[in-house]
Amino acid sequence: MKERVRYLVLEAKMGCEDSLEELFYMYRPIVFRLQGMYFLKDFDGDDWLQEGLICFYESLQRYNPKVGASIGIYFKRNFENRIKSHLRKQAALKRKGMVGAISWEAMIEDEGPDAIRYTSYRQWAPAADDQLVAEESLAAFSDSLSPLEECCFADFVLGTNAKVTARNLDTSTKRTNDALERARRKFFNCFHSQ
Numbered sequence: 797m798k799e800r801v802r803y804l805v806l807e808a809k810m811g812c813e814d815s816l817e818e819l820f821y822m823y824r825p826i827v828f829r830l831q832g833m834y835f836l837k838d839f840d841g842d843d844w845l846q847e848g849l850i851c852f853y854e855s856l857q858r859y860n861p862k863v864g865a866s867i868g869i870y871f872k873r874n875f876e877n878r879i880k881s882h883l884r885k886q887a888a889l890k891r892k893g894m895v896g897a898i899s900w901e902a903m904i905e906d907e908g909p910d911a912i913r914y915t916s917y918r919q920w921a922p923a924a925d926d927q928l929v930a931e932e933s934l935a936a937f938s939d940s941l942s943p944l945e946e947c948c949f950a951d952f953v954l955g956t957n958a959k960v961t962a963r964n965l966d967t968s969t970k971r972t973n974d975a976l977e978r979a980r981r982k983f984f985n986c987f988h989s990q
Contacts, residue, residue: 801819801822801866801867802861803815804818804819805819805856805859805861805867808856809856809857809859816852816853816856819852819856819867820848820849820852823852823867823868823871824845824848826848826868826871826872826875827844827845827847827848827875828844830844830872830875830876830879831844834879834880834883836879836882836883836886837886839882847875847878847879847882848875851871851874851875851878852871852875854874855867855870855871855874855875856871933986933987934986936986937982937983937986937987940982940986941979941982942975944965944967944971944972944975945975945976945978945979945982946979947961947965947975948961948965948972948975948976948979949975949976949979949980949983951964952976952979952980958972958973958976
């Protein structure tokens with residue numbers, strides 16, 4: 797068996813596709829085992845096999861039998877590293893916004909060409925009626941606030957502490973908290989009465 801594997805490795809390195817296919821078939825259980833251990837979003841069985849074949853081919857090209865490891869062990873280590881790299885990409889904070897993202901093509905296919913409205917490259921604009929409703933709701937909300945509620949809500953949005961707001965307005969913390977609570981209720985009512 798070892799002689800057969802050595803022969804197939806040499807043939808595959810020289811470009812024999814049949815030898816590559818036969819070797820990969822022998823080491824496919826490694827792909828299945830790792831598929832059972834790890835979950836990659838949007839990877840189905842064919843994707844795992846394709847990724848495994850690509851990795852197997854690359855491993856085969858770099859394989860040096862003089863190092864002492866078998867092609868199976870070498871492939872397993874390379875493939876596991878490749879899968880972990882995919883997992884890191886999925887979990888990376890800087891790519892977190894892309895997890896679950898939908899391509900433009902898929903969105904157009906699902907919802908039609910009017911699904912995507914944009915004013916210029918990478919600049920999304922809401923529908924005019926949605927924007928008008930939002931502006932009217934904000935105006936109604938602003939008009940409904942007392943001067944104290946308006947100051948407390950503005951400070952809240954800016955992240956100012958209630959004690960600081962109370963000190964700035966020369967009033968009690970309880971009064972500013974009550975005003976903020978009334979403003980928050982009004983805000984909720986303005987946007988949920990639509």
